[in-house]
Amino acid sequence: MTGANHLLFGGDYNPEQWPASVWREDIDLMREAGVNTVTLGVFSWAFVETDDDQWDWAWFDEIIGLLSDAGIGIDLATPTAAPPLWLQRAHPEIIPVNRQGLRFHPGGRLGWCASQPVWHRYSARIAQQFGARYGQHPAVRMWHVGNELGGGNRLCYCEASSQAFREWAHERYGTIDAVNRAWGTAVWGLRYRSFDDVTAPLASESGQSPSLLLAFDRFSSDALLGQYRRERDALRAEGVTTPITTNLMLTVGGSVADYADWVDDVDFVAIDHYTAAADPHRERELAFVASRARGLARTRPWLLMEHSTSAVNWQPRNAPKAPGEMTRHSLQHIAHGSDGTLFFQWRASASGVEQYHSGMVPHAGSDTRQWREVVALGAKVRHLAEVAGSLVEASRVAIIADIPAKWAWEEGQKPLHDYPIERSGRRWHEALSARGHGPDVVAPHADLTGYDLLIVPGLYAVDDATVDVLTAAVHRGATVVIGHLSGIADEENRIRIGGYPGAFRDLLGVFGEEFTPLLEGERTALSSGAIAEDWTERLRVEGAEVVDAYAEGALAGLPAVTRRHVGTGQAWYVSADLLSGFDDLVDAVVAASGVVARYPVIPGVEAVRRVSDEQSWLFVINHGHTPATVPASGVELLTGDRVGGELALDAGAVAVIRETDAGSISAARR
Template sequence: MRNWPADGIALGADYNPEQWPEEVWVDDVARMQEAGVTFATVGVFSWSLLEPSPGVYTFDWLDRVLDLLNAGGIAVDLATATASPPPWFSHAHPGTLPVDHSGRTLWPGSRQSWCPSSTVFTEAATGLTEQMARRYHDHPALALWHVSNEYACHNAPCYCDTCAGAFRTWLDKRYGDLDTLNAAWGTAFWSQRYTDLAQVLPPRISTAHSNPTQELDYRRFTSDALLAQHQAELSVLRVHSPGVPVTTNFMTLDHFRHLDYTEWTGSVDVVSTDHYVCGDLTDPEAELSFAADLTRGLAGGAPWLLMEHSTSAVNWQPVNRAKTPGQLLRHSLTHVARGADTLGFFQWRQSRAGAEKFHSAMLPHAGTGSKVWRDVVALGRAAAALGEVLGSRVEADVALLWDYQSGWALNAPSHPSSQVEYGEVAHDLHAALRRAGVTVDVVGPRTDLSGYRVVLVPTLYLASDETLVAVAAAARAGAQVLLTYFSGVVDAHDHLRGDGWSPEVAALTGARTAEHAPLPAQARVALDGLLTGSATRWSEWVDVEHGTEVLSRATDGDTSGQAVLTRRPVGSGAAWYLATRPDAAGLDALLARVCADAGVSPAAEVGPGVEVVRRRSELGSWLFVINHADVAAEVPASGHELLSGADVDHLSVPAGGVAVLREA
């Protein structure tokens, strides 16, 4: 990236100087230098100040901000400022406001108050983008362009008439004619057959469950509509600011699945994401690691940017917990361990007004005498010490397939169990391997799987022919492939794939589902064999073909005696089928066996609560050890520890501590 910090892990934040008197700006830059800040994201929510009335631009204040940052040696990630239009725009163009599922207009007064399909919004946004690109392309502080902000966080899906028209255009392009559309949507059911494209609407609130393929296509359309908005601004930047890389901040938090980011990665020069720890999760730090691995998967294994996380509490959860001592460093370096070469925060200086005034920042209300400030300064020193890690890649022999569209389809209603939600088993498997010290690439359904020793396919309800062929090919080529229940059930139109349940999965694994038997919410099934313990959520009646080994069975409940775990040799690898959701101990035993069969070893042998990941380049390898436990971690590894600067023959990481070892 142009003029991007290269001496250490880049450290910075959203900087919103427009919230503060200009006399504060000089102090901001001095404090940034004190904290080790090397970049700032500027202008994200400044449209109303940059264009206070249509076609009237006031850039002088932004000129001074960029000049100050440049003089302070701080690179700028400059936002196009188009995330939220100013009040004058919504007042002049009320038709651009989004509409919710029930038909209610979402009025201005917060942020992102625009319809994803609005060409009026596109024209205004690209107009501002062009003005900024022309003015700042040659500014020495400019290192990166930041298009909009957190697409779909608040304004999608939209069900307005503009979106209805755009949806019809999208469908016409996708299907070509009404007969093909009717076949894809299965409109013979419930008398839904269309005779004119004008009859098609978004899946607005109705009398009963909407057509599931219509719902699925509307999610695809929404993702594509917002991608088109991004690409419109991207095209302007390519013309008027050539050579300056472009990104937009994804949101790879577990609860944010509005966009299919696998379709977006070709429209950014570097993948960046925002991540905030969700305190109400059972294991928030396991979700953090999953999100980082997912971001790396979207980046194709290349280093990526953490554009936003928090120094301490956020403001939007039911209870916003402050980070405990050491958590800021542990959370930040977990992202670095898993591929981030940049650490960014929301925001630099904590706001005194507005909806996020209780959201933590690098420079908190309590000032430089606070715990948060001390933690920030310590993180700055750590980031500076890790320069040699830049550009290295994370070492992983395990792939876990993650598909946003499969999630959209699986989480729709009218399925065997509403308790089965997409992502639950994926997180279970990932967490078990994290406990074992085995790193996982969380990858999209079109990823080349040929380099992986283990391939995990959790609840991939919707699966294309190409994906299923690739999974089978991986097993034949030597991988241990584990498929779980409710995978390969439907095709891209959300139609059942063929005779029986999941016929391709059955053909590969030799375990054929005869009937689904989902479990009530609190029910547990006892297991024997490799999966000793119990399981929840799901059970099945399974017919096992000759040559398929049964490794565990249910020992009670309606499906007592039925296989719940099978293994079948395939080529030089094997195909495993898991027909229930085991407890943590069962998953640990299962994945230990799968990894042993695959020859996959942990990055290091460590105890409970210790996270280990290895990054590697042609210059060497670095072992990251993040100790979440309340006792010291003893790691049998030697080399040079970067954070302390010490050479060690045996690594000891204190409780709550972090170490980064350049391995001998």
């Protein structure tokens, strides 16, 4: 990733928040904790450029010198996450406009519009200045463009955004007639006469076309990518040769951009990830998100750029992490392919919006349980240095996840409002992981040829190319499972006419007549004894066999789960959202596919393997409350102990075994 032969450990460092007398204390504490990397400069713009083209580099030079002398590497950020107040006052046109047409005021972060030409000029200039001054500095190991691009300013409805949206639509569709067809403007007589009529979709008195809204989502993602490229190119123009990336925001609930389109522009994938304190199984959500991160670029390690040592400040109830939880989360990310574990932030802030966000150094200082755990984690990360650069073992199982498909479901009026379409993906990931399969999570346009079992949950909007690839996978022998609400719309968010599930109807051999969402609290039984909630469908088979049927109500006797043999493979359709009976379905699908578990199946224990050309490492994490015994042989890196067939793993513990039998390691790499 960065050419380092170690895993990265550290976090965001904001020395401008503290007097210079604290800086040397920080350096000493970083040495104590084993910090080898800090992200610097994220919010520093107003302190470096104190007024328009007025520069004060002395303090920044000093802190870079202190870090360099201490041997601490720097991930240097362009400080565009925090445009200075002098810039916003001089050019208020850079500040985003909300959907009601009201411009926000200065005082927050990310106060810029990605389509604003004045912003383009100033943001490129600050990036150029940083690149010119520090681009060749030996302590600067990598570059970090902005921070959480779109995390609060994803959508802007100003006139500059409208103009950019018009240009984007012209490039995508070519003619205004093509725009009218794609966005369905014949409905309600909203036909465009020319591209001059195309504007950002400001709030109206009624709903708006879901195709228009999806197009604006895509445009906004592209605008943010354009901002990343603008700053990256300014750095490269100053001779920066070290890796450049930005921190993506992947969550189960959604993302601000279509990151599958970003991976060719970042030198490595980096993400921020914060778990929800109210989620009793947040380690499962973490595993799903980490699988998505590695699925973006499966031939490269990725990096956890931010997570928290303990509580955050923005959830309804910000409970701290339990003792040991920070360590488990950090090592779990590394197990799933991250080449380090970095935090926001180094020292918990005394003031400002994020004053109650935890830091590596808490408000209470170093005589605390939290600090001692940070120091112990630093030692563990050092013990795992040899894992750097390796990849997670190749899986034969994948789940398809697509950000634009989620946007398409959320835009416009739907049969079941506020239904979390992404929930099925996490359920499948949890179930397959619990059975030892360790599934990948990939975008629809990823190379799917290596997978024998493909799960397609909630792929609401899909293009014909993806349908063709999945159909070919079935013909070659794969088992493909299509979940409810998949294939309903095309890539422009237009309903595919001719029966549900639209794009996949021919592959599956089924014909859906009508969606029958259930009312809140309503349940319906299937013949197998399974219980469905939220979603069911009126379905008939046209060449498929019925695996399970609805057993009561208006759908009694009609298919609920079907299977069709195609070529040497199978195509399954699951029309119901199963409240119970889901585990039986997963077992049946796995058995049909013939895939074999890669990891030991022990309740509460997660296992992941990283591999290089010469070596493999088995990570085992006990998320449960009781000790477990894990089959393993080799050397446990965190203790140095030899493991001769079985490993005793305490509740809450993590072990990393350099495996004795490398086996066919090369075959396990992509």
